[in-house]
Amino acid sequence: MDFTRGIQNFGKNISTGFTPFASRTQQFVREQLGQVEDKVSAPPAPGASDGPSDGPTDVASSSASSDTITPTSAATATAIPDTTPSAPDASSTYAATATATVTATATAVASATTASTRRLAELLNETGLLFMIRRRLTETKTQLPPDYIELEKRVDALRQVHQQLLAVTSQYANESYDYPPNIRESFIDLSRTITEKVQLLSAANTAAEAQNILTKPGTKAAPKTFAHAIGRASLSSAHVLDSSEPLATALEKYALASEQVGDARLQQDAQIQSRFNAAFTTTLNTNIMFAQKARKNVENSRLSLDAAKSRTKPGVGMSFPGLGGARQDVHDEEHLTDEQRVEVETAEDEFIGCTEEAVGVMKNVLDTPEPLRNLADLVQAQLEFHKKAFEIYSELAPLIESLQVEQEV
Numbered sequence: 001m002d003f004t005r006g007i008q009n010f011g012k013n014i015s016t017g018f019t020p021f022a023s024r025t026q027q028f029v030r031e032q033l034g035q036v037e038d039k040v041s042a043p044p045a046p047g048a049s050d051g052p053s054d055g056p057t058d059v060a061s062s063s064a065s066s067d068t069i070t071p072t073s074a075a076t077a078t079a080i081p082d083t084t085p086s087a088p089d090a091s092s093t094y095a096a097t098a099t100a101t102v103t104a105t106a107t108a109v110a111s112a113t114t115a116s117t118r119r120l121a122e123l124l125n126e127t128g129l130l131f132m133i134r135r136r137l138t139e140t141k142t143q144l145p146p147d148y149i150e151l152e153k154r155v156d157a158l159r160q161v162h163q164q165l166l167a168v169t170s171q172y173a174n175e176s177y178d179y180p181p182n183i184r185e186s187f188i189d190l191s192r193t194i195t196e197k198v199q200l201l202s203a204a205n206t207a208a209e210a211q212n213i214l215t216k217p218g219t220k221a222a223p224k225t226f227a228h229a230i231g232r233a234s235l236s237s238a239h240v241l242d243s244s245e246p247l248a249t250a251l252e253k254y255a256l257a258s259e260q261v262g263d264a265r266l267q268q269d270a271q272i273q274s275r276f277n278a279a280f281t282t283t284l285n286t287n288i289m290f291a292q293k294a295r296k297n298v299e300n301s302r303l304s305l306d307a308a309k310s311r312t313k314p315g316v317g318m319s320f321p322g323l324g325g326a327r328q329d330v331h332d333e334e335h336l337t338d339e340q341r342v343e344v345e346t347a348e349d350e351f352i353g354c355t356e357e358a359v360g361v362m363k364n365v366l367d368t369p370e371p372l373r374n375l376a377d378l379v380q381a382q383l384e385f386h387k388k389a390f391e392i393y394s395e396l397a398p399l400i401e402s403l404q405v406e407q408e409v
Contacts, residue, residue: 142302142309148355151362155291158366162284169277169378172269176224225265231258246403257396261389268385275377279370287365294358301354305347312340 171177222228231254238251336344 142305142351144298144302145355148298148359151359151366152295154366155288155295155362158371159284159288159292161371162280162288166277166280166284169272169280172272172277175266175269178265179224179226179229181229223262223266225262227258227262227265231255231262234258246407250400250403253396253399257392260392264385264388264392268381271381271384272378275381276374279374279377283370283374287368291358291361291365294354294361297354298351298358301347301351305344305351308340308344308347312336312344 222232234251234255238248238255241248241251243249
């Protein structure tokens with residue numbers, strides 16, 4: 001309540017602060033208009049004339065000319081009145097224009113300032129109202145037991161563990177995860193397969209033979225692991241050399257060992273996919289998902305209970321200053337009707353039942369040793385692969401060293 005009043009007072013202070021600013025702006029404009037009018041209405045200085053003086057010579061000329069005017073001309077000049085219109089006063093026109101412009105500007109500034117102040121105050125009042133609504137909803141929301149909240153946190157953490165590990169171990173399903181250049185070799189294998197199909201189709205004599213050629217699987221592509229790739233490169237290099245050279249013999253032995261290591265790696269990948277990835281995925285999509293559904297049921301039942309409680313109170317369950325319909329802060333069961341009491345009790349029973357069920361499901365998810373068993377399978381698969389690779393390379397190393405000694409001798 002204090003926060004809301006502070007917001008409302010802040011809006012009022014802003015409105016109060018802007019109003020004197022608008023008044024001072026209008027007063028300043030009035031003063032400027034008064035100064036312009038004073039300058040325009042001021043009398044001319046003494047000795048000023050409408051036109052420039054030509055000096056004594058012009059005066060004399062004028063006197064001489066006046067002496068030579070005939071009576072007829074004088075009479076004519078006297079009889080004809082002067083109908084020439086006087087020139088408009090430029091100062092008066094400028095003053096009127098300036099007055100209108102300044103007046104319009106001042107009016108616009110004052111109107112914009114007043115409207116902005118009013119709108120700002122309205123926004124601040126609306127913000128305070130929304131804050132009050134949210135706070136009231138928080139106060140009337142049924143609280144969950146602390147043990148239940150702790151179980152929710154643990155289940156969320158376990159779910160995050162499954163997702164993070166699967167994001168990495170899913171790479172074991174990709175045969176070439178340790179050999180990126182396999183894309184180029186894949187294109188080469190595809191081209192070779194297409195060439196073989198075309199050659200066989202050209203030799204076919206009947207439609208049945210062509211159908212068999214199309215449905216028959218092509219030559220199996222070599223595995224795309226790094227160990228297999230280095231084995232193929234070693235074997236190809238050995239064939240380039242003379243078979244009697246020690247290096248050619250060593251390359252052939254190394255190619256055979258690399259192929260064995262690559263096969264062991266493929267076996268490791270298969271075990272990890274079947275024992276770890278599949279098990280973790282099943283746990284994530286079954287047990288943890290069941291826990292998520294149970295928690296969702298708890299949330300829905302809590303909302304139903306809160307709605308049932310709010311319908312038993314006067315007004316709409318909330319009270320705001322100046323809006324009427326004050327809500328009773330203390331729930332008085334004596335004023336409940338039988339229908340209202342049954343509705344609240346039914347909602348409470350459903351909420352308690354859903355909470356107990358969710359607690360049981362979450363405990364089962366957290367207490368099961370399945371994640372540890374799956375992790376042990378992952379480690380065992382990796383251990384078997386590295387152990388097999390160690391044995392293969394342990395047998396290969398002495399053979400290559402002996403070939404090196406023979407060549408040195």
